[in-house]
Amino acid sequence: MTTQYVPSSAEVVAFYDNALPLIANLAGDNVHYGYWHSREDTSTLHEAMDNLTDVMIERLGVTAGRRVLDVGCGLGAPAQRLARARGVEVVGISTSPAMVREATARARAAGLGGQVRFEVADAEHLPFEDASFDAAWAIESLVHMADRPRVFREIGRVLRPGGRLALTDFYERIPFTGERLTMIEEYRRAALNTPFHRLEEYPPMLRDAGLHLIEYLDISEQTDRHYPMLLERLRAHRDELTAAYGAETVAALDSVFTNCARTGEPHYMLMTAYRS
Template sequence: MAENKTQLEEQDRTRDAAFNKALHGDSAFVQGGIRALISKGGEAQKAAVDEYFKHWDNKAAKDETAETRKQRTAEYATLTRQYYNLATDLYEYGWGQSFHFCRYSYGETFNEAIVRHEHYLAHQIGIHSGMKVLDVGCGVGGPARQIAKFTGCHITGLNNNDYQIQRAAAYAKKEGLCHKLSFVKGDFMQMDFPENSFDAIYAIEATVHAPELSGVYSEIFRVLKPGGIFGVYEWLMTDEYDNDNLRHREIRLGIELGDGISNIVKISDGLEAMKVAGFELLHHEDLAERPDPIPWFWPLAGEWKYLQSIFDIPRIARMTWWGRGFGHRLGGLMEMLHLAPPGTRKTADSLATALDNLVAGAKEHLFTPMYLMVGRKPALTKSSS
């Protein structure tokens, strides 16, 4: 039985690697999101678009049922992988190499705020030099590079997308961090690591892609050493969210559509999942509710009054309604001229839908992308060791 499972897993990896090659070619090693985007394989891109959007096309919020959500969660791994096949280059172009939100303070640039958010999580967990750390859902490795430089630890990045792993490894090599970073392919619902493998574990806005939080948190608990700390910035609907309220459901579904998520749950569900997994909850807090002078969503809303650096102008301009309109028309034109792969505009439109609903969810206190939970795996007692 175990041998058959291993063979199936190897077949899946071979299939994914072949698809990655057909879609991305050598674009993982190209500098810049747009440069990488325009060199995709057209047929593979169309297959990725069809596979991803089958979960969303012609499925309005008013028609959503428990069964349609169940169908999405059943295919979470493929859904997430294809989403990042489509969106990674656009993320890098529009946002950067750290695929997450953050809090802002007066006097800091966008990139400084992003890095501070990463350092804060490392501080909350107590990561330090010599530790063996796991980054669950590492993206293209932006946070891992920063935390490794900040703390001196060694980080293993886990990811189910071959393209992102290639880009993460290329960036680590460029920055001379190969001795501090490694990146592996895997499903965070069934990790290949042995029990008690890591001194500390973190996840930054990644475990929201899990079909159920208790499942991924339980796997994290398993591979974390006794006494080790797990810290997560989780995407959650607040407990004000009412799924029977159509407006609320439209916001959630818009976020899920544009961010490759099968099922966002509420804060109370997230806290319960940590307890079910076995963690001793040390701290939990919605950082989005801190009385910061600058809201976390201001770049998405294009609110220029919060701009603090001229170097952030291009990034914020892309988020405004006219910036997005120009970008989408340009993407459509490039697609028509076969300079960009098919589905580029459709993917960009879905990201714009998510952007609008993220802002709406924040302003209506229905959604947070930074619910901080810090948990400890109980240490072994002498009687149980």
């Protein structure tokens, strides 16, 4: 596990409260990796992000009328897509008031205000009753949470028996040393990511939360086009982003995205678990 920089929750909130121009220019509606089904897959970056959402929807296996918790909802696009696809109720949470306001406005504009809602909440202290959700997902949101065991315990607490959790996370596949460690630490500082865990650390964390691993997939190969495409968009929108965030910040992002595209780091995985 990487052990150096750990962002505070206040830093993460401040980042996302001010990140809307960045997200709009680079990622559009989604705040997670793109997924390409094969080397022949010609999906655009935005289509690939929806592909990942669809892969996660399949993993949840929920049916109409069920209630799903979206841990780290971003701008709410995955929650909307899930609600439409499966006819479920979705409750999304974020620590960023700005993101919750924007996600709420977008859901209402899409006519989903009665089916999808968002609120400001901390995943380490979920404001929900025990066994009040049929499923939960965390799409690339654990990366900002320093205490994953506590988050898993909270998710396990609010899931009903048999309920599923689907998640994606960055992880340490090969021990970080030397230049790779330096590059990962630069990445984590730029993206406000908490330390990455090794794969073998996840099953005990899940079991302690009453969650049991069903499936683990390394999807690094399916997502490795994300940073090259993101880098293209960063450079295409450099002037707008520089006006919003400053030349130093944009240069730092360019350097980090370049390193990610060159090295294939960080590695990316998908896990599915169920509540006993």
